[in-house]
Amino acid sequence: MRFSTSLIHKQCVVIGGGSSGFGAALAAQRGGASVLLADRHGYLGGMGTAAGLSCYLNHHSGTQNLSGAIYREFVRRQNERGMHYYDPVSQGDFFEPESCKVTMERLFLEAGGECLFHVMLTSVERVEDGWLVTFVHKGGSTQVRCRYLVDTTGDGDACALAGAEMTHGRRSDSKTQPMSMVVQLGGFDPNVWQDAGLPMVNGKYAVAGDHFSDEVADAYQQGLWSIPRNEIAMIWSMPCDPTRVTINGTRINGLSSCCAKETTLAEIEGRRQAEELCSFFIRYVPGFSRAYLLQTGPQIGVRESRRIIGRAVLMDSDVRDGRIPESSVTLCCYPIDVHNPEGSDTQFEMMEGVASAYGIPWECLVPKGIENLAVAGRCISATHEAAGSFRVMPTCMTLGEAAGTAVALASQGKANLSDISGYEIRQVMENALIDAGESGLSSIYENLKSINPVG
Secondary structure (H helix, E strand, O other): OOOEEEEEEOOEEEEOOOHHHHHHHHHHHHOOOOEEEEOOOOOOOHHHOOOOOOEEEOOEEOOEEOOOHHHHHHHHHHHHOOOEEEEOOOOEEEEOHHHHHHHHHHHHHHOOOEEEOOOEEEEEEEEOOEEEEEEEEOOEEEEEEEOEEEEOOOOOHHHHHOOOOEEEOOOOOOOOOOEEOOEEEEOOOHHHHHHOOOOEEOOOEEEEEEEOHHHHHHHHHOOOOOOOOOOEEEEEEEOOEEEEEEEEOOOEOOOOOOOHHHHHHHHHHHHHHHHHHHHHHHHHOOOOOOOEEEEEOOOOEOOOOEEEOEOOOEOHHHHHHOOOOOOEEEEEOOOEEEEOOOOOOEEEEOOOOOOOOEEEEHHHHOEOOOOOEEEOOOOOOEOHHHHHHHOOHHHHHHHHHHHHHHHHHHHHOOOOHHHOOHHHHHHHHHHHHHHOOOOOOHHHHHHHHHHOOOO
């Protein structure tokens, strides 16, 4: 077989099939644009599937659901298949990763979209009236001509190749939040866990966050704990089989997901920590005496890497003050949750009082000085601390929906993305909620704007 080059024409290319990419591609396709959704894996879902991180946290402010129509539809589909449960304490949706792949894929294909898997992005070139994007694969290369490009790679790969201004990690030293290898254990006994007075959901599922700090301290003193963290971040039972438990409890500091060598080291260290974590649970945690290491995530979980310098920058003060810019395209209420890039502690600041949510403006999704390129997910324009809040997957999916909605609006009038306002995007997203029989967010926006600062 000879290597070959093929050329595809689309109105929009979405690069990266994680939560934000799925949201962007589906919104753009449903809005009338022809969309190609490309990913280096053979499936959609990003960190939720490729890293095995199947808990989607905190999209409610009190009892008010702040997520967009696409995320809510995704949850409904998963629930109908028996692949989901909700925990009101952590405000988290918990899924089976394999079903996430299928649900996302079906929704996008049902809308008429096209997927291209097993490709690596190699170049992004500005051409007349659009972009020429090149992917390589085992059979050669595929080039795509498009007018609109959406970067949902998480690492800002397309933006970096397009020459956008980028930042990496925190401003002082470019260090990022640590990566984590998600671990799944089998052989768990939920009854022993429950008898020990540990938290359960629906009397069936074990769910706990920030637990077992005393046990970690003891294991450290005994020479049985070398993972640089003070507690177990998150534990949850799987929807179809509560004897399988997924754990977010590893931490790999000082390495970047934008460097292949460093990511390789992170993967190797993550698997070493996974075995240590399993031994810890067997020794210290009720219900795990017969547990065994079932699997680690197919890839390391990444919290932070590159971000764009956008037409606006979401500041940590915007998050803390609950600022609601007029051009907001989504609301977020997740705490500032920054895992120390160098140590074992975590900065965790709850959203409290009037600052129960904040708005993310459209300008944070648009790289400064580049037309018809949008970004969604954790690589939008923000400070290190602000990024520690919106990086959760329900918010990322809704940011993707906003970017895809902008593409749909622009494509209808052959306009540029800079011609589209955050208000227009928000109105279309509001109508999508109402059309789906969901409660809209307009009243929540207005209520928050009446008591919070307006950007």
